[in-house]
Amino acid sequence: MTDPYQDPLTSSPLLEVRDLSKYFALSSRWLSRIFTRQPRPVLKAIDGLSFQILRGQTFGLVGESGCGKSTVARVIVGLYAPTRGEILFEGQFVNQRNHRFSRASLHSRMQMIFQDPYASLDTRWRVRDIIAEPIRAFKLAQSRAALRNRVAELLLQVGLSPSDGGKYPHEFSGGQRQRISIARAISSNPDFLVCDEPTSALDVSVQAQILNLIKELQRRLGLTYLFISHNLAVVHHISDHVGVMYLGRLCEVAPKRILFSQPQHPYTRMLLDTIPDLSLTGRKRQPVTGEVPNPINPPSGCPFHPRCPVTNERCQVEQPHPGASGESMVACHAVEENRLQ
Amino acid sequence: MALLEVDRLRIEFPTRRGVLVAVDDISFSIDQGEVLGVVGESGAGKSITGAAIIGLLEPPGQIAHGTIRLQGQQINGLPNEAMRRIRGAKIGVIFQDPLTSLNPLYTIGRQLVQTITTHTDLTTSQARDRAIDLLNEVGIPAAKRRIDSYPHEFSGGMRQRVVIALALCAKPGLIIADEPTTALDVSIQAQIISLLRRLCQEHRTAIMLITHDMGVIAETADRVAVMYAGRIAEIGPLRDVVKNPKHPYTVGLMDSIPVIEEENDELAHIKGAMPGLQEIPLGCSFNPRCPDAFDQCRRERPDLMPTGNPNQVAACWKYDGTTNND
Numbered sequence: 097m098t099d100p101y102q103d104p105l106t107s108s109p110l111l112e113v114r115d116l117s118k119y120f121a122l123s124s125r126w127l128s129r130i131f132t133r134q135p136r137p138v139l140k141a142i143d144g145l146s147f148q149i150l151r152g153q154t155f156g157l158v159g160e161s162g163c164g165k166s167t168v169a170r171v172i173v174g175l176y177a178p179t180r181g182e183i184l185f186e187g188q189f190v191n192q193r194n195h196r197f198s199r200a201s202l203h204s205r206m207q208m209i210f211q212d213p214y215a216s217l218d219t220r221w222r223v224r225d226i227i228a229e230p231i232r233a234f235k236l237a238q239s240r241a242a243l244r245n246r247v248a249e250l251l252l253q254v255g256l257s258p259s260d261g262g263k264y265p266h267e268f269s270g271g272q273r274q275r276i277s278i279a280r281a282i283s284s285n286p287d288f289l290v291c292d293e294p295t296s297a298l299d300v301s302v303q304a305q306i307l308n309l310i311k312e313l314q315r316r317l318g319l320t321y322l323f324i325s326h327n328l329a330v331v332h333h334i335s336d337h338v339g340v341m342y343l344g345r346l347c348e349v350a351p352k353r354i355l356f357s358q359p360q361h362p363y364t365r366m367l368l369d370t371i372p373d374l375s376l377t378g379r380k381r382q383p384v385t386g387e388v389p390n391p392i393n394p395p396s397g398c399p400f401h402p403r404c405p406v407t408n409e410r411c412q413v414e415q416p417h418p419g420a421s422g423e424s425m426v427a428c429h430a431v432e433e434n435r436l437q
Numbered sequence: 438m439a440l441l442e443v444d445r446l447r448i449e450f451p452t453r454r455g456v457l458v459a460v461d462d463i464s465f466s467i468d469q470g471e472v473l474g475v476v477g478e479s480g481a482g483k484s485i486t487g488a489a490i491i492g493l494l495e496p497p498g499q500i501a502h503g504t505i506r507l508q509g510q511q512i513n514g515l516p517n518e519a520m521r522r523i524r525g526a527k528i529g530v531i532f533q534d535p536l537t538s539l540n541p542l543y544t545i546g547r548q549l550v551q552t553i554t555t556h557t558d559l560t561t562s563q564a565r566d567r568a569i570d571l572l573n574e575v576g577i578p579a580a581k582r583r584i585d586s587y588p589h590e591f592s593g594g595m596r597q598r599v600v601i602a603l604a605l606c607a608k609p610g611l612i613i614a615d616e617p618t619t620a621l622d623v624s625i626q627a628q629i630i631s632l633l634r635r636l637c638q639e640h641r642t643a644i645m646l647i648t649h650d651m652g653v654i655a656e657t658a659d660r661v662a663v664m665y666a667g668r669i670a671e672i673g674p675l676r677d678v679v680k681n682p683k684h685p686y687t688v689g690l691m692d693s694i695p696v697i698e699e700e701n702d703e704l705a706h707i708k709g710a711m712p713g714l715q716e717i718p719l720g721c722s723f724n725p726r727c728p729d730a731f732d733q734c735r736r737e738r739p740d741l742m743p744t745g746n747p748n749q750v751a752a753c754w755k756y757d758g759t760t761n762n763d
Contacts, residue, residue, distance in 0.1 A: 160622035269710045299478035299649060304693035304706035311703065326623060333695035333704065356697055370627040372652025374696060376676055383631065384624045387592050 109148035110320045116145040116181035118171050139392050141167040143344040154321040156335030160388050164344040165324045169292045173208050204234040207281040211293035213273035217265040223276055224261030230284040250279040271302035290322045328371050332356055340364045343391055343399040350424035360426045362404045406430045439466035440643050446503035448485055457714040459485045461667040470641035474658030478711050481664040483647045487613045491528055492520040526556040529604030533616035535596035539588040545599050546584035556607035571602040594625035615647045630656050663687045666722040673749030683744040683751040685727045
């Protein structure tokens with residue numbers, strides 16, 4: 097398997113995941129389980145994911161609800177332990193037990209921004225304490241004056257004023273709250289930020305402000321992002337590489353320009369076709385059919401085959417694996433066999 | 438005559454700290470078979486307007502003045518019982534979250550049959566046949582079997598189809614759809630949009646489509662009303678508003694939407710945020726964020742005025758003195 101990013105001129109990957117999987121055991125009553133002699137049902141939230149994120153770049157992860165996007169975020173930052181697979185940060189294994197003592201230094205370099213700015217900030221804390229918490233936890237400030245200066249600097253950096261530090265979260269609008277969570281996330285000087293739907297709860301005019309801020313911080317601080325969203329236009333705007341997920345698997349990973357101009361996987365094509373047409377060209381599109389199946393009981397073979405327009409017998413039984421196709425990695429038998437036009 | 442006419446509607450919320458004006462003097466109309474998209478950010482007054490039309494304004498909200506006329510008959514201020522008969526029979530409603538608009542304790546069949554028998558003269562068994570027809574029409578597979586399922590047995594998209602079937606029970610002339618696709622995934626959203634459009638064409642049903650998503654509007658609406666801080670900033674045919682917006686707020690709103698066809702590093706954005714109801718500025722409510730604001734904007738509140746395009750009006754002093762004959 098060749099690596100589509102293998103280019104000696106580009107930077108090295110900051111984060112790499114290999115065969116990452118996270119299964120959740122679903123409890124059913126043990127007595128009925130014994131009587132029916134069925135194994136414990138397992139939800140494969142993510143199953144065998146491999147991708148890399150290059151330093152200073154943004155990797156966009158897109159998919160519909162329930163496809164496992166947020167689980168990927170949580171496994172990478174360490175909120176869930178992976179069931180299988182490896183996470184490498186700067187080439188170092190992150191998720192092995194014997195590295196546990198180095199987690200604190202790792203966590204200061206990897207931070208997360210959550211979707212709902214109303215839920216992710218403690219309503220009883222002042223903004224300056226919210227922002228200072230990571231600095232205190234990782235002991236990054238030498239004195240109280242240094243801490244105060246750092247918080248003021250962070251507030252300015254995200255477009256708020258240092259005097260806002262004395263206020264409480266409820267005094268701010270949704271967009272300003274998301275600025276506060278961004279300030280908190282960058283307060284420990286991280287290299288890597290996981291942004292899980294950071295603009296989904298915001299209105300469009302405010303969304304544009306936050307997207308611009310996220311991009312500006314990347315330029316200024318050299319940040320690397322994993323950016324998760326269900327909104328393809330937002331992912332297109334912010335990403336360098338894009339991965340498309342369906343039912344816990346990656347169907348297609350490609351550089352942004354290629355993914356949006358020459359989508360290969362039938363699911364990617366379907367998703368791109370659902371983007372509302374703001375230029376009112378009135379183009380005809382393939383009608384979308386079906387829904388995402390229940391992930392507890394996914395279809396056999398390729399998980400997309402019941403909705404796929406080019407499915408055949410092989411797709412129903414054999415699970416496709418990601419393979420290089422041009423500059424993209426695509427997990428599709430039809431692409432592999434050149435059955436697509 | 439328009440199907441629905443809203444004239445100088447003003448909705449107030451009296452509070453201990455004074456009266457909050459949620460909707461301030463708005464007027465618009467919807468013709469038979471027309472889809473009017475109402476777009477705006479949260480807090481702009483879109484949903485409140487919809488709730489006022491169906492008489493479900495939550496207290497202490499009240500209509501301070503203005504009229505709402507359906508087929509020429511005034512429907513605001515009607516007694517509850519009369520309003521209840523109009524709701525469902527003449528105006529159908531679709532809400533954002535299909536799980537909360539269905540009763541989890543009853544099968545969907547029972548809910549549909551009850552709605553149909555309430556508003557029509559059909560017997561229970563006739564109503565059941567009609568319910569199955571409706572479920573077929575909104576695209577629920579194996580409707581005959583699924584009619585006896587409970588709401589939790591359906592997926593989100595299928596539930597929203599059931600809600601649409603419920604809204605259609607009495608063949609209303611107008612449907613108020615408040616964020617009907619916001620809780621759904623993009624691929625399901627596309628299906629629901631095309632369903633709504635098909636129903637609108639087949640039954641000549643008018644739809645007032647309330648959403649924050651300009652993309653949904655672009656796919657569905659015939660005309661668009663853009664709301665900002667309780668006022669209509671601009672109203673006009675879809676193509677004109679999207680391609681050639683007149684109000685500076687609409688211009689900023691359209692520019693701030695990321696578009697795949699365009700490759701730009703930075704999105705245009707409107708600085709600041711929409712004011713809360715207790716801090717609406719003097720003059721035009723958009724003036725502190727407006728790049729084109731001048732003196733008059735800070736003193737006087739503009740009403741909708743002609744913009745040079747016969748069908749498109751905007752509440753902006755820039756167009757003061759413009760006539761549609763230009």
